Amino acid sequence: MLKRSLRRGALVGGVLVFIALIGAPAAFAREPVVRGVVTLSQLLLAIGALLAGSGAAPATRTRSTGAVVAAGAIAGAVCMLLLALLALLVSAVDLRQVLVNATPQLVDELTLGRGVVTGSTVLVVLGTVLGALGGWSTRLPAAISRSAVLAGAAVVVVGVLRDKGLAIAEAVALGVAVWAVAYGRSRWGSALATRYQRVQRRNSTMVSIVVWIAGLFILLGLPSILGTYGTSVLDLVGLYVLMGLGLNIVVGYAGLLDLGYVAFFTIGAYVTGLLTSPAASTQLGLSFWIAWPLAMVAAAGAGALLGIPVLRMRGDYLAIVTLGFGEIIRILVLSDTFKSVLGGAQGIIEIPGPSIGSFTMMRPQHFYYLILIGVMIVVFVSRRISDSRVGRAWMAIREDEDVAEATGVNLVKYKLLAFAMGASFSGIGGAIFASWVHSVFPNSFTLLVSINILSLVIVGGIGSIPGVILGAFFLVGLPEVLRSFADFRMITFGALLVAMMIARPEGLWPAKSRRRELHLEVAE
Amino acid sequence: MSAAANGHPVCLSARRVTKRFGGLVAVDSVSIDIPERTVASVIGPNGAGKTTFFNCITGLYAPEDGDILFQGRSLVGYRPDSIAAMGIARTYQNIRLFSAMTALENVLVGQHAHLRSGVFGAIFRPSSTVLEEERAQQEAREMLAFVGLPGRGDLLATSIPYGGQRRLEIARALASRPKLLLLDEPTAGMNPQETDDLMHLIERLRDELALTVLLIEHDMRVVMGVSDQVSVLHYGTKISEGTPKEVQNDPRVVEAYLGTGGSHGHA
Structure with a gap:
């Protein structure tokens, strides 16, 4: 028991020391979560102590509460002792030659600004208290502690997003509100759900109409709530949802791993640029509404074309070839050969926004509605097609290509169809993107875009439509929101991704079948 | 279409089908005629080429030599999905469902x-x-x-x-509304009760759905119980064919299974 506490405390302490040495506390110190009370860096230490404490508690319930609290206290103390030692070391020896972040500022932050000796003592005492609290929390019913974690997370997220942090009253109100909702949901959620289902069953059309209208109003009203910056983030998320749903058809439904998916986005954007921009070599200056479907068709055609050489390839080989295809398109667009047509590195500029009558879409708020329509169409098509003969054929190919073929599925036809259909969604995205940013440059279409789209599909839940939407918010929206973390944005984001894939390998909102599959594996 | 023993026209006719993998001749000039509404079995020791023979019929492999006629029409050169559409369906030795x-x-x-x-x-x-x-x-x-x-x-x-x-x-x-159903060891891993039920199901396939069934099976009780016709493969060649009783008493079959004489219920 003691060993476990020591080990857990040392582990968390070690992680915190590492985080301290990459300079996070100094940076997070500028980020108040609750104004005048606690900064993000202090919170980070506190969370560490809590985790150490709760982790030190043995899983069995045989120990008394006192023993668990003691174990937590020891772990918390050990954890903070390591940080105190770090503070002592840094203040005694100048390590900055080796460790650039071992600054007096770090010491200040670790010792809570109270000087090395007092500060270290305070730190260890606080660690002991928080560790004990963490240990004690494992004895609470799961519903209470889980809701508390959620409430804490909500306070931290909102506090960080607010420029100057929350006021104490706000923080308490928010925490209590979230805790109450979460607790209520875990206590009475299933009862409410059954009642809702009963109501829904009795007059299903009425209920679904009400739900739909309410959802629609929220969606339509979002730009005015979020403002210009928020809406432009939302636009970006929407574009990624479009592309994610397209890739979801290829990867999620048909099981064909495509790493060059950005190619179709590129094609959609360039076709739109060529057709609509008066500055393009073609000088066509057509309307966006004509260019949009053509961009979609061009992307679909390219998708089918790519499909032909890779028909017989599977898994890794397919991934490599598609990866190459994505790069080829970008390099072609960038090349001198096509410079006269596609503009090379200068790309195509002066792409007009879509116009209806005399009104031309310019602001993110306008594009929001265009993207929303696109997303709704794509969601509708995805849903319909997944529950059809075509969708079943794709899933059969995903599950076992040979058996699917022997059962009568024409692999050539359905693979090409998946590539074309997935590409066409991306073409829609590309068309909107081009008219949104009023220009296209080869640099916008890097491999990273493909990787991002694939990641959001996987993080969200492969094959799942709500999963892809959630994944886009998580992968595209979150980095934007995390901008205030500056240098630590990507490391924070990366850590979150890793944590998520460990905690929920099936994705945020997995497709039904995958959820069932993972459940089975657990049961076996 | 030629008429076969039971008076029904021939459903599937394999003519000197040969399939090689490098130097190995997995199926060597095998000819089998299966009349409609029959349960025909292909038996033989492990590695005799039974599943390879199945794969040639369903189009997964293209035979190097010989021809396979289904209702008088050659299957060679068609893709598996076209063959499935013509009316041939199969199951797999190791269950391959869309999981x-x-x-x-x-x-x-x-x-x-x-x-x-x-x-x-x-x-x-x-x-x-x-x-x-x-x-x-x-x-x-x-x-x-x-x-x-x-x-x-x-x-x-x-x-x-x-x-x-x-x-x-x-x-x-x-x-897939097949006319010919290929079953690759359908009773593998089943207990006696399940096996009995499955034998009954196979008979219903023939009698109620008027299907032709081609069966690969190791369980001799099943083979002798449901088959109208049995063909024995050994190292890729057909060494015997006939009714279950005829095949059972064929000394070549006994030798193929055991090397020398003797009896063995479950090969």
């Missing part, structure tokens, strides 16, 4: 070849598609009931017990 799909969806995939709706139908759902889908689901449910899995449609394929999964594979094969 992330439900039992019903598995059977619906089996119906793929004779359903018509495409992308347009999927998106806009005209009444023809809706009707087709309803009928397909109805038929799939009947198919599940026929193989002894009534009401199991919504279960995930892999959550059905082992014996049921073998039956589900048969239901999926039946869904």
Whole structure:
């Protein structure tokens, strides 16, 4: 028991020391979560102590509460002792030659600004208290502690997003509100759900109409709530949802791993640029509404074309070839050969926004509605097609290509169809993107875009439509929101991704079948 | 079409089919005629080329030599999906269901070849598609009931017990409305009771659905119990053929299985 506490405390302490040495506390110190009370860096230490404490508690319930609290206290103390030692070391020896972040500022932050000796003592005492609290929390019913974690997370997220942090009253109100909702949901959620289902069953059309209208109003009203910056983030998320749903058809439904998916986005954007921009070599200056479907068709055609050489390839080989295809398109667009047509590195500029009558879409708020329509169409098509003969054929190919073929599925036809259909969604995205940013440059279409789209599909839940939407918010929206973390944005984001894939390998909102599959594996 | 022993026309006719893998001749000039509405078995020790022979029929492999006629029409050169559409369906030695799909969806995939709706139908759902889908689901449910899995449609394929999964594979094969059904060791791993039920099912396939069944089987009780005709493969060549009784008493067969004389119930 003691060993476990020591080990857990040392582990968390070690992680915190590492985080301290990459300079996070100094940076997070500028980020108040609750104004005048606690900064993000202090919170980070506190969370560490809590985790150490709760982790030190043995899983069995045989120990008394006192023993668990003691174990937590020891772990918390050990954890903070390591940080105190770090503070002592840094203040005694100048390590900055080796460790650039071992600054007096770090010491200040670790010792809570109270000087090395007092500060270290305070730190260890606080660690002991928080560790004990963490240990004690494992004895609470799961519903209470889980809701508390959620409430804490909500306070931290909102506090960080607010420029100057929350006021104490706000923080308490928010925490209590979230805790109450979460607790209520875990206590009475299933009862409410059954009642809702009963109501829904009795007059299903009425209920679904009400739900739909309410959802629609929220969606339509979002730009005015979020403002210009928020809406432009939302636009970006929407574009990624479009592309994610397209890739979801290829990867999620048909099981064909495509790493060059950005190619179709590129094609959609360039076709739109060529057709609509008066500055393009073609000088066509057509309307966006004509260019949009053509961009979609061009992307679909390219998708089918790519499909032909890779028909017989599977898994890794397919991934490599598609990866190459994505790069080829970008390099072609960038090349001198096509410079006269596609503009090379200068790309195509002066792409007009879509116009209806005399009104031309310019602001993110306008594009929001265009993207929303696109997303709704794509969601509708995805849903319909997944529950059809075509969708079943794709899933059969995903599950076992040979058996699917022997059962009568024409692999050539359905693979090409998946590539074309997935590409066409991306073409829609590309068309909107081009008219949104009023220009296209080869640099916008890097491999990273493909990787991002694939990641959001996987993080969200492969094959799942709500999963892809959630994944886009998580992968595209979150980095934007995390901008205030500056240098630590990507490391924070990366850590979150890793944590998520460990905690929920099936994705945020997995497709039904995958959820069932993972459940089975657990049961076996 | 020539008429065979039981008076029915020939359903499948393999003529000197040869399949090589490098230097190994997996199937060596095998000729087998199977009349319609017969249960024909192919038996032989492990590695005799039975499954390879199946794969040649279903188009997974192209035979180097010889011809395979199905209802008088050559199958050689056709893709597996075309062959499936012509009316040949199969099951697999190691169960190969679409594991992330439900039992019903598995059977619906089996119906793929004779359903018509495409992308347009999927998106806009005209009444023809809706009707087709309803009928397909109805038929799939009947198919599940026929193989002894009534009401199991919504279960995930892999959550059905082992014996049921073998039956589900048969239901999926039946869904393509085949005339010839190839069963690759359908009773492997089954207990005696399940085996008896499956033998009964095979007879119903022949008698009620008027199917021709080609069976690879190791369990001699099944082979002798349900077969109208048995062919024995050994190192890729056919060494014996006839009624179960004839084959059982053929000294070459006994030798192939045991090396020397003796009797062995379960090879």
